Amino acid sequence: MPELRRVLVFAKRTSYDRYIRQQGVPRVKELLARGDVTVARMVRADEHHHRTVEEVQRALEAVGARVTLRYRDRLEAFDAFDLVVTVGGDGTLLWASHGVGDTPMLGVNSAPHDSVGFLCGTRMGEVLPHIEAIAKGTAPRVKLARMQVSVEGEVVHRRVLNDVLFANPHPAHTSRYLLSFRGMLEEQKSSGLWISTGAGSTAAIRSAGGRLLSLRSRLLQFVVREPYTPDGAPYSLPRGLVHPGERLEIFNKMRECRLYVDGPRISLPVELGQRVTFCTSDEPLTVMGVSTRAVSERQRHTTVDGEDVSDAGDDVRPAGSGSGSGSGSRRSPLPSR
Known part of the structure; x- marks a missing residue:
């Protein structure tokens, strides 16, 4: 892992950011004011997310990285950075990955009680040890096919x-x-x-x-x-x-x-x-911090x-007698192109 000189922090906009701070949607304000169950987690998730963004910035500054913060509403090529850190959940990592070629990524789940973070290598409250491991070159990594x-x-x-x-x-x-x-x-x-x-x-x-x-x-x-x-x-x-x-x-x-x-x-x-x-x-995409335990657990369920079916196998199973040519077949000659 190269020295962490330039690091991009790519953070999502929370629902509270979009509906209240940016748009001021009256309906959402009304639901929040009366404590409606449909928005019950919105404030908590927003607080956790912004706290995590600050935690990530502090951790990166602690290892001497120069940090650039951008939000999910802006996507571009990110390969000028040594590391891309996403703050959100798997959706934020997926969105940012479209702008990433060879640069490693680390996902940080900023609201683990409210969002999915299977591909995230760390979570709110646990960021610094993972950043230090990446800076030292000891963090686990996995290459994901795209x-x-x-x-x-x-x-x-x-x-x-x-x-x-x-x-x-x-x-x-x-x-x-x-x-x-x-x-x-x-x-x-x-x-x-x-x-x-x-x-x-x-x-x-x-x-x-x-x-x-x-x-x-x-x-x-x-x-x-x-x-x-x-x-x-x-x-x-x-x-x-x-x-x-x-x-x-x-x-x-x-x-x-x-x-x-x-x-x-x-x-x-x-x-x-x-x-x-x-x-x-x-x-392929290099994702940092995904533990060997998570990979092994996933591997255990692929038989x-x-x-x-981890790297081989064939699940194409013709209907009927196995030839796929029975009376219900919808097979046609291959078109010429």
């Missing part, structure tokens, strides 16, 4: 850390597309398609029935969300694991379609007939039904 996304052969994002949702922008609409993987092409209707990295396998894709992958895994995973099969025949490609060097392709059949990258803030349009390609990125 995903590259292309539309019609042009890369639109190569730093996806968690997941992408391919779907109609209207939640009540059916998503229509052709899914191509390992020589199979299948027409599908569903609520959309989740594609995730190993790091993202604990998130939405797991709720949709996906597998838990090793934190160090370089595999991608896809799961069809709420498949629509009125004739009762299962899809041949309901889910699968995409190895490094492989590609997953989707051909859009919708007039309106979006790619939601690492959450709702990055939303990319896909036109009717366009091809979207997903593969493992050649830009499913006797199959190790």
